[in-house]
Amino acid sequence: MTNFDYFIDGGIILFYLTVTIAAGLYVRKLVTGVDDFLVAGRSLNLYLGIASLAATEFGIATCMANAELGFKYGFAGITPGIALTAAMFIVGWTGFGIKPLRDKGVVTLPELFQDKFGSRIRWAAGLVMVLGGLLNMGVFLRQAGNFLAIVCGFDMGYIEIIMTLILLGVAVYTILGGMLSVLITDYIQFVIMSIGMIITVSLFAIKFGWFDMLFKLREQLGDGAFNPFENGEYGLDRILLDILVAFAAVLTWQTIISRVLSAKDTKTAKKIYIGTSPFMVVRFILPAILGIAALYYFGPDKFDDTNSIFAMPTLIAEVLPVGLVGILVAAMLAADMSTNSSYMIAWSSIIYNDIMKPIHKGLWPDKKGLRWNRLLIGFIGVFLLLYGLWYPLTGDLWVYLQVTGTIYLSSISVLLVSSCYWKKANDWGAAAAIFTGAVIPISYLVFKEVEATQEFIYTIGPYKIGVFTYVSAAVAMYVGSKIKLIKQKI
Amino acid sequence: MGVLFWTILSALILIWYIIVTVKVTFKGGKDVMDMITKLKSK
DSSP states (O other): OOOOOHHHHHHHHHHHHHHHHHHHHHGGGOEHHHHHHGGGGOOHHHHHHHHHHHHTOHHHHHHHHHHHHHHHGGGGGGGHHHHHHHHHHHHHHHOHHHHHHHHHSSSSSSHHHHHHOHHHHHHHHHHHHHHHOOOHHHHHHHHHHHHHHHTTTTOOOGGHHHHHHHHHHHHHHHHHHHHHHHHHHHHHHHHHHOOOOOOOHHHHHHTTTHHHHHHHHEEEEGGGOOGGGGGGGOOOOHHHHHHHHHHHHHHOOOOHHHHHHHHHSSHHHHHHHHHHHHHHHHHHHHHHHHHHHHHHHOOSSSTTTTTTTGHHHHHHHSSSOOOOOHHHHHHHHHHHHHHHHHHHHHHHHHIIISSSHHHHHTSSOOHHHHHHHHHHHHHHHHHHHHHHHHOOOOOHHHHHHHHHHHHHHHHHHHHHHHHHOOTTHHHHHHHHHHHHHHHHHHHHHHHHSSSHHHHHHHHHHHHHHHHHHHHHHHHHHHHHHHHHHHHHOO | EEEEEEEHHHHHHHHHHHHHHHHHHHHHHHHHHHHHHHHOOO
């Protein structure tokens, strides 16, 4: 059952889509070269930077993942958001990692590694970043399809068509206008998304009664719903992984870093981080409140571990009135389109700038470079569609996002810190860190699908494996670098 | 205690978000225009 009205709510969504895509297409004429396409000519100012970064890091998949955390763990589920806020504020305030990165004027992170570790490491870093990034992004479309199908009342059989339409809408302006279109549409999307989320969360708090919701939450999940340290399901290993992922993400996640690289100078880049840092907790707490509202409305029995991700969209479909459903769907589409467009350009920029570098050696004319960047975005779109259709997501969505992100976050964060602050770091250590950081999480993803190893993998759990990956990558960098130094002395 | 803590924190975060949304809407709009002007003049 849904309150979605095709005429009123559909009209609101159609209006939003027309305005956004038109704005994205309007600026395409201003893109004259690869630099405009990938980093918007490095002309990003503070407030547009905040809007863009906030909109990028909030998509339908994030919203569903965080609402699921709220539904299952209450407020304890927003721990990753608190960790991200703290990490982004500290990095923005100190300039740790991002200052040397922006000062170098590179287009991507692997480009920074060339000077310190050589071209092979740049290539390997690019490869592992694209692998982790694309696997991470691979589940976005399906989650968006699930959300829209439930809220708008479409038959689940149409999910592939919905996914394709979302992708096409985003791909058109991203392919033509690159980062410039992404930034302009991000701004519109930030405004729509924020208005929709503020209205929806406030409405549920008033309709259900804020304190009624919270007292029922304590009744159903106990004190652990308010304190992750008292939550049996949210242990110390998970909190530690949240902190490690948070610092690694704000230092190296390409969609976040691309705002640093597009900023007009280092000072602006640092201010964008400080200004956006509280939003990192907003993107967790507002969806978590929707998850808590779903728990209040449906109780704990209607949704179990396999379908708890659908609790929040089902609540919206059943409770939000006509008109508001349209605003919220437009808000969620806004959030999703900004995320998809930024992610597509982030990964294509690495493929072009770092993986394909041995082919074009930076000598291709701008026109040819632009054509290839546009083609790459198209290829990424096709991959997303196929992967989204094929991959069967099991367990918490947020855990999947953390594990796939860890494929590169663990090693690339170690590489960034080492290249900026450890003189003795070298290519042997970098290669060992990249290999270790990628192999452990990929093995986890594979072995948890294999029947013979499934039980063993579940006994260890994703959090210990995640923490182990970060520690191993750092140790591998240290040991690898030391071995090369010793060998050189001999 | 937990209920009170999360009530205050949620309220503060929501108020911050509303203020930032208003500020970013106006100043971000100006940034968009500045960026377009700068790229047009190249």
